[in-house]
Amino acid sequence: MGKFWLLFVLLAVGCGGGPPRSVTWADLEKPDALNKKNVSIEGYPGVLIPATNTHKGEMSFFLLDSGVGLTSSAQHSVAVELPAGERPNQASPLPDPYTEKDLKVHCVSGTATYRDKIRVEGWVEVLYGAATIHARKIEKLP
Numbered sequence: 001m002g003k004f005w006l007l008f009v010l011l012a013v014g015c016g017g018g019p020p021r022s023v024t025w026a027d028l029e030k031p032d033a034l035n036k037k038n039v040s041i042e043g044y045p046g047v048l049i050p051a052t053n054t055h056k057g058e059m060s061f062f063l064l065d066s067g068v069g070l071t072s073s074a075q076h077s078v079a080v081e082l083p084a085g086e087r088p089n090q091a092s093p094l095p096d097p098y099t100e101k102d103l104k105v106h107c108v109s110g111t112a113t114y115r116d117k118i119r120v121e122g123w124v125e126v127l128y129g130a131a132t133i134h135a136r137k138i139e140k141l142p
Contacts, residue, residue, distance in 0.1 A: 020121045025065050025076035031131035034124040039133065041078070042119045042141065045091075045105045045112055046071050047098065059084035059091040061103055063133070069100025069114035080120055082135040089138050107140040117141040 020040040027034065028041070044067040054060075058081055065076040083090045085106070092104040105112045112118045122135040 028076070028078050028131050031124060031126045031129070034131060035126040036123060038121065038123050038136075040119060040121045041133070042117060043076075043078075044068075044114060044117055045080075045103050046077065046114050047094075047100050047103055048077070049098070054084045054093040057084055058082070059093060060132075061091055061105065063118070063120055067115045067117070069103075079130070079132040080122070080135050081132055082122075082138070089135060105138060107138045110140045112138075112140045 018038055020038040023034065023039045023041050025041075027039075041063065043063040043065055046062045046064040046069050048062050048071045060079055060081045062071045062077045063080050064071055068075070071077040084093045086092060088106055088108045090106050092106070094102050100114045103114055105118065107118060117140075119139045119141055120133055120135050121137040122133045125132045125134060
């Protein structure tokens with residue numbers, strides 16, 4: 001049993017890329033260096049219409065460098081994926097149609113909307129040259 005537990009812990013740590021490393025928006029401009037790594041970054045939840053969606057129990061939204069709610073080419077953003085739902089570290093499914101005001105991210109420390117600053121921790125996946133953070137923990141910041 002002890003060997004099984006040790007193997008489980010080693011696999012969990014190995015697949016997750018280690019403890020989260022705090023990254024900047026500039027770091028995300030070169031996402032290949034972060035692929036499969038655990039990261040932590042602060043920003044504001046937002047949407048890109050119509051790219052924000054719920055699919056197969058997963059919800060995606062965008063983390064933005066400013067609290068404007070809608071992403072544009074004038075700001076930094078990164079896609080965030082997490083389970084859809086009403087529990088901590090989940091996001092409420094969006095209605096159809098939706099606006100930035102419909103986005104609700106359930107953090108370990110309360111619910112955040114597009115004007116609330118949050119910290120996202122998770123692992124990075126690079127697809128088609130862009131980063132997506134698969135969130136494990138989301139905190140609402142003061």
